[in-house]
Amino acid sequence: MTSNLSLEQSIDTVLQKTEKDILLNLKNSSIKSKETLDNSLSTLEGEFDKIISDGNKEADKIGKQIIGSADLEARNKQLMALEEGVNKVFSKALDEITNTARSGDYSNLIKSLLDESTKILGTTEVIVSTNTKDKDLVQSTLSQFPGSELSSELIDCLGGVMIKSKDGTTSFDNTLDARIERLKPLIRKEIASQFGVGN
Amino acid sequence: MTAEGGVQYSKIAEIKGPLVVVDDVDNAAFDELVEIETTEGERRLGKVLEVGHGKAIVQVFEGTSGLSIAGTKAKFVGKVMEMPVSKEVLGRVFDGLGRPKDGLPDPIADKFIDINGEPMNPEQREYPKDFIQTGVSVIDGMMTLVRGQKLPIFSGSGMSHNLLAAQIAKQASVVGTDDDFAVVFAAIGVQYSEAEFFRRSLEESGALKRSVLFLNTADDPAIERIITPRVALTVAEYLAFELGMHVLVIMTDMTNYAEALREISAAREEVPGRKGYPGYLYTDLSTIYERAGKLNGRKGSVTQIPILSMPSDDITHPIPDLTGYITEGQIVLGRDLFRQGVYPPINILMSLSRLMKDGIGEGSTREDHSEVANQVYDAYSRAQEVRALAGIVGKAGLTGIDLKYMDVGDVFEKEFLTQATDENRTIEETLAILWKIVSKLPKNEITKIKDKYVDKYYQGD
Structure with missing residues (x-):
């Protein structure tokens, strides 16, 4: 009986000690877990903030990309539409020039084109080329430019003259096409301003 | 005429x-x-x-x-050769002579400007002192770019200067002002794939709408390269001084420009100078670089980042040598860092922005910027010495403080220098990393920073 009692007491002691140890361990573990949780909270918050900030940056970047591309696309369409408008005005103006009556102001124009061209080449000893429509007008005006002669070869142009020195080394293109080409950027700007662009 | x-x-x-x-x-x-x-x-x-x-x-x-x-x-x-300019050139792509390359019509010109520009009256020049944020930590933190500065990048064959150029073009901005910002990009004698890369990366990042691209590819006649930087700068000057924008001009690769100049010089049978380049190379380069600046009473500015690849990585080659005389500092890319896979591989010990001191600090970036940057320069320089020593005596022969400096060198390269090509860091983020590096050192090693800043920003034990 006595040995059983003593055994039970020993077992109880061991059990109590073990229980105490386990409880202590659990308590420590709980404290440690809380500590770990507390510590990781700031890391977690940091990570969270970083993810949010990276996400915002990425969203901002994508937003800029979308807006930038859309803006450019819209602007490009506007440019193409404007160019189409400018070209229409241009071709209409060219049609009108082609169909202008070859008299009055136009004959004065041919005279001034010849004046300008011979002055630039520094001689009236030139061969003048022009198109079918202006041929007669140019021929009659050439009498005012001694030494000049009309080329038998006709050129394809809206109007005006192309002159060449008789030795063939210098030439000056004073056709309406060449003049329009030289002034095209300014004419385009002028037409565009009529559409309200570039004012 | x-x-x-x-x-x-x-x-x-x-x-x-x-x-x-x-x-x-x-x-x-x-x-x-x-x-x-x-x-x-x-x-x-x-x-x-x-x-x-x-x-x-x-x-x-x-x-x-x-x-x-x-x-x-x-x-x-x-x-003379003129470039038609208007605000409509923004978002457009041109060839090396300024002709549209994007399938769109010629821009409706507001003005036609002589591509040779007009020299700035020195009396009218305003000293550059306003910060430009590139989003690249090592540039913003250690060799800050300011509006109106000319700061070249000295690179070598095959190195990542084009990536860096595209990143700067995409990310650069002026901080603390609502003023408009634009990028003019001149690619001189680059490969088709590189030209496409520049165009695509600006398009995809949405930065194209504030950019103008001039692309002269390697298969274009070399002579066109003489014109490309000039048309680009003409547009930049118009945007800056007529429209009041802050314009960053990136020109890559100026070595191709100098070679085109040499080709013409040889054809004219001129007496060659160093390495066959004409004797007037310095004067010619200065007619390009001196077009950067700010003018009194005008709102805008022209800032230049010319990029040049040094033949055989030789910094004494006439092109980098003469460029260095004209510009206000240089950013040098290092072959060793490039081989280690570091991007951007900027060798800070050989790089310098001469105008940095005027563009940083309180009111521009932050009051501690200059001192923390100096401390990191100093620490990285020491780290390089320690690395060399470790190569001889081994790591075991180093003292505790030496090891800390080695650590600083590693953190500097891995966390500060290394950056993704699409990573845009704010100046605050950049300064935070600089302090992280400084905080690897014990306080008694911090000799270049005032105590009040150490107390405020130091994160070490």
């Missing part, structure tokens, strides 16, 4: 390299634009390099291949 432009001459005396010598010319003027017409009717542009004794030497931008003395005609236009 000739009083009367438009005269066409058909007496060609000689065709030599990129030059055409026209005979019996009256009234031609230096720099006058010339239209060369081939026997097939093809038209090429050129400009007058020399006139006298009835002859004019014309430099043909698009090259002289296919031209013959008989049948070639030269029309002297009567004006």
Whole structure:
């Protein structure tokens, strides 16, 4: 009986000690877990903030990309539409020039084109080329430019003259096409301003 | 200029390299634009390099291949080369001569400006002192770029300067102001794939709408390269001084420009200077670089980042050497860092921004910027010495403080220098990393920073 009692007491002691140890361990573990949780909270918050900030940056970047591309696309369409408008005005103006009556102001124009061209080449000893429509007008005006002669070869142009020195080394293109080409950027700007662009 | 432009001459005396010598010319003027017409009717542009004794030497931008003395005609236009400019050039892509390359029509010009620009009156120049944020930590933190500065990047063959250029173009911005910002990008003699990369990366990042691209590819005639930086700078000056924008001009690769200059010089049989480059290389480069700046009473600014690849990584080569005399500092890319896979591989010990001190600090970036940057320069320099020592005595032979400096070197390269190509860091983020590096050192090693900043920002034990 006595040995059983003593055994039970020993077992109880061991059990109590073990229980105490386990409880202590659990308590420590709980404290440690809380500590770990507390510590990781700031890391977690940091990570969270970083993810949010990276996400915002990425969203901002994508937003800029979308807006930038859309803006450019819209602007490009506007440019193409404007160019189409400018070209229409241009071709209409060219049609009108082609169909202008070859008299009055136009004959004065041919005279001034010849004046300008011979002055630039520094001689009236030139061969003048022009198109079918202006041929007669140019021929009659050439009498005012001694030494000049009309080329038998006709050129394809809206109007005006192309002159060449008789030795063939210098030439000056004073056709309406060449003049329009030289002034095209300014004419385009002028037409565009009529559409309200570039004012 | 000739009083009367438009005269066409058909007496060609000689065709030599990129030059055409026209005979019996009256009234031609230096720099006058010339239209060369081939026997097939093809038209090429050129400009007058020399006139006298009835002859004019014309430099043909698009090259002289296919031209013959008989049948070639030269029309002297009567004006210098001009670039049509307006706000509409933003978002556009042009070739090296300023002609549209994006399938869209010519821009409706607000003005036509001589591409040679007008020299800035030194009296009217305003000292550059406003910060530009590139989003690249090592540049913003250690060699800060300021508005109106010219800060070249010295690179080497095959290194990542194009990636860096594209990243700066995408990310650069002015902080603390609502002023408009624009990027003008001039690619000079680059490969087609590189030109496409620049165009695509600006397009995809949405930065194209505030950019203007001039692309002269490697297969374009070399002579066009003489013009590309000039048309780009003409547009930049218009945007800056007429429209009040802050414009960053990135020009890559200036070595290709200098080589085109050498080609013309050789064709003109001029006495060569160092490595065959013309003796006036310095003067010529300065006509490009000196177009950066700010003007009193004008809102905008032109800032330049010219990029040049140093032949054989030789920093004493005439191109980087002469560039360094004109510009205000340099950013040098290091081959060792590049081989280690570090991007951007900027060697900070060889790099410097001379105007940095005026563009940082309180009111610009942050009050501690200058001191923390100096401390990191110092620490990284020491780290390099320690690394060299470790190579001899081994890591075991180093002292505790030496090891800390080694750690600083590693953190600097891995966390500060290394950056993703699409990572745009704010100046605050950059300064935070600089403090993280400084905080690897014990406080008694921090000798370049005031105590009040150490107390405020130091994160060490």
